[in-house]
Amino acid sequence: MAPKRSFVPIFLLLSFSALILFSLHQSSLPISSSSSSSNSLDHSSPTFNALPNRQPNTPNFTLTIKVLAFDRLASLSRCLLSLGNADYVNDRVNLHIFIDHFKDLDSSDNGSVNLDLKLNESREILDFVDGFSWKFGEKMVHYRTGNVGLQAQWLEAWWPSSDDEFAFVVEDDLEVSPLYYRFIRALIVTYYYNASNFSPSIYGASLQRPRFVPGKHGNKIQLDSGTQLFLYQLVGTWGQLLFPRPWKEFRLWYDTHKGKGIKPYLQGMVTTGWYKKMGERIWTPWFIKFIQSHGYFNIYTNFLHERALSVSHRDAGVNYGKTAGPDSYLLDDSSLDFNLVEMQPLNNLKWYDFCFREVLPDRVVRSFDELGSVLHSVQKLGTIILVSLHNTSEPATRNMLCHFERLNIRNYIFVGPKSNFQLDLARRGHPVIDVDQFFESIRAHKSIGFPESTLELIKMILVKTYVIKKSLDLNYNTWVLDGNMLPVSNDSFLDSIHSSYDFYVGKISELLFVRRSSLAWKIWVHDFMGKVAKMADSSISEESFLRDGRNFVYMVANLLEQKGVKIKGVDDMSFDVNADTDNVNETFLVDGKKMVFWSYQMGVDVIQKRLEKLGMWIVDGDFSCTAVVCYQS
Template sequence: MIPKSRLLPLFLLSLFSLFLYSYYHSSLHLFAPETVDSIVNPTNSPSSYSNHPGNPILVPPNFTFIIKVLAFDRFDSLSRCLRSLANADYGHDKVHLHVFIDHFKEVDLRNGSEVLSKKLEESSRILDFVDGFSWRFGEKFVHYRTGNVGLQAQWLEAWWPSSDDEFAFVVEDDLEVSPLYYEFLKALISNYYYNSSNFSPSIYGASLQRPRFVAGKHGNKLQLGSGTRLFLYQLVGTWGQLLFPKPWKEFRLWYDEHKAKNIKPVLEGMVTTGWYKKMGERIWTPWFIKFIHSRSYFNIYTNFLRERALSVSHRDAGVNYGKTAGPDSYLLDESSLDFNLLEMLPLSNLKWYDFCFREVIPERAVRSFDELNPLLKSVQKDNTIILLSTFGASQTVMRNMLCLFERLDVRNYILLGPESDFLLDLARRGHPVVNVQQLLNGVGGYKLMGSQGSNAKLIREILSVGFVIKKCLDSHYSSWVIVGNMVPISVDAFSIANEPSYDFFSARDSGLLFVRSSAAASNIWIDDFIYRVAEAAKASMEDNSLSSEHRHFVYFASESLQTNGVRIKKINELSFGVKIFSNYTSHTSLGDDKKIIFWPYGRELDYLQKALQSSGMWVVDGDSSCVAVVCHHS
């Protein structure tokens, strides 16, 4: 039996324990379930952290934020920049400051002793100021170079991330930042980097400068609605750029490889390429822009209206400006803040724009017939859709095809293929794709085909393309089918089917088929017909009676149509286009009347590349990305 003298302490201890338990669990209820899990189980990945309205901005314990200030010989600019950084609100966070001071260029002592003295004096003045500058928020690090390296090296050598939780905010010395900038960037990192539901590997960072410039020649005007505060745009911003660690490491390795191989960052159709041809290695942005283009990466931008921004460049005289041009924007601060700065929409609600400021819609990957209908409606042009089969085509050849489509402004296409990294990457880049395995799960008879290996691959191609054509007919759309062994020469390559007496046009051996939207075609193209095409293919593959050049959808569909007595208009390849023969050696004469280049199905890549290069129709580079940005007004 417990003595009465000990009951009171035990009772008080129990009350205190109950209070702690209740407080702890009520506090956890303030956070989303994934955040609670990350607190209780600290071994979870950083992606479980997220920001929620009304709660603190959450980042993992090893989150590191480093400010990289790039300076040269502008004392007044640097002092203004550092003071604005020190005046920002960092809460209780540890934020590091790294200042990189480039050395002045060598001076000819025979005629420039006075100039040398002034430069030495200016350098000492800058170093004295930086040494005495108080940074109470974290580590202050100063790197004073022994020789002049220029702006490119200042950027490229400023940072190598030590972890995937380290972020760099790079500012040149003529910048001034808002006191609100850090809280905004931290919230942005929490929302779009650590929140797995908002994360995209296509995002390489965020720019705080006011968007003003479209880099693609003849691109659209940079116009945004008043309700758009955040959007994504491919162009890097040099006036206050936040960099994410993984894309920056990837860029540095890409840069090293291309620099070592003497591959220049030339991207035709870009204003920035003109800068590079004029200024060469004095600037770094053309390198990063070429990298962004090859990977299809995007940058988060702000749109705060009335020319306001969280980072303002004073455009002082230097590498980029011969003479001082003055502030490019108005600095957003507490006195001019008339909205919730930390309110950030889900990533799925933000708009994405390419270098031409043309909207891009990423992750358009169809996995069911219910998802297919709205996609068909969104891509069709003049009630016509182009279906690109990726089954038998080289990835590089298919990317070349898409670059030619961009050059001709052909946008009414869909790619169909088996699930693969290639298909997923195309979807990430904004190309509409159909995952045929998942699509065919909704087709009851698919499992009855029972094929293996290459036979199964052909059957999947026939069934998926066949049923997508049927969906097009149901929606009153005509469709072209291309199996990867042709490229369009002219913009009217897909407008030849103008004879109303025919519903089907075919270049059987070259893998090109047109199905007109009509009642007659719909009556023919039914489920039973599609399965008969697949059965015919299966039988031919099993008895090995078919050459490899005919193992594609168009051949079997054309054969089955003829077997059923359907009238097909045969496309005369030599009058309609140019056919690359096996003995092709000389430059191809395209002519004004030619619309398409054909080649035998399954032709080797090296052979095709040389043949198409001689015709000016090979438009991908060593990164399998387009050699040019071609802007067409939306």
């Protein structure tokens, strides 16, 4: 334990000066707010897509350290002394200390004795923080009138006043490196103010050593020695830097969910068990559920040899029944053997989810030339699943993704028109094909003209045709399905691989399978693609096209029948949820069906009710998965 010091109380003059400077410094940049109807929860893409209006070489930001304390004087003393010994490179850094009040004592025989002990304990802490000299900026002490607990300590510690105000939150049993601020400053400049390295998915940075994977049955944290920085969804409570906009977004989300009595339950996560046991004493399950629903990430360090810029001594308190000792070794000048402030470009960093499974964000295919590498990255057992977003609702698509996660289906790629939803899917790590740009790359190459009346429909058909061609070129099998369909089991896309049929066709369900074979390649390239081009040059209207039922799968089936190709019907594999589902249960579907599907005309509310009866609606009010499902790599 660090020895006590005596400090000259000069904070009155400093506080007055700091207040003036702090007021002058605040930015008046507007904050983008989330928009949502009164009847639904916000589940949209990030509201902070635009960069703050600052030049990357001259950022003008404010950092405030938020120290959360309770009744551990020795711990608080060690924490504040380490903060005071850090190098702040002549920057102004504010210090806010929040001291929680002790709990009300019962009226037992020794209640007055215990009360006196608690009062003396609080006064010793207040005397210490009053005498603690902070020469780097404003020092503020907030001594609570009642015991609010750890959750309120965190959530009430900060409401950003601008897009240029950051918070570094430390609990009182932490000790920070003298180098920590130099690192934080370089990180903010690089990943918040530099447009080439900015991502709306990043909510902050943790200075603790990563040790914990909250997803049950997830991978162990294994990083190579060359990985100094990486992104990981988990929030860190032992020295967490928070970015302003995501934190505001979280607080508003928390208010909505807490006010409506919605619990932060997330099946498959260890932290949900903590919440069920400890309830509102802890705050991390709330933030974890928010992160999962919004697809956000945190920057972490990997300094090797169990070193970190922030170390928890794990003193006895809410999280530990008895003192466990430091979790890592503190990085300082004597152990520094690399350039601490040299930051890698964001596109060089790896991203990991709650299962510590790698995520590949922003895979958007915009041309035929870009397609091959993405198909190669997603294929599994030489098979690709092409999912159309045309005429598909966002809730239904997110529900499909939850089924893919539950069944460990990861070899899919979405195809659809450019939209905020499509970009959000890509941001979260789901590969997508931008139909509009992909189509333009094909049209420019082939010089094909298309009638405007059927353009949107032709785009989808032509792009699907070229994706299947590329898949066959790469010797991959291809499933094609629309977003109005769900797999029932994890073998829904596997049985066909070992069959003797080259084509599986479902005229009703609009499901298609194309096997990797020389016959399939010949028919596809020499016959079907030519027919599509001829159809595109015709003057048929979109209305008659739809009336005749000539969708993509219909066209494939018609051509194959004309050529006498042996095909396998798959409509008997599927169950139409438009039918009466009162007497249908999930066991029946698992035993007899591979897919369920529904009409495009069916509304989202009806789809949800029908799928709930089948136990297949597995998204919550945010349209995020109700569970995290981990499979070890």
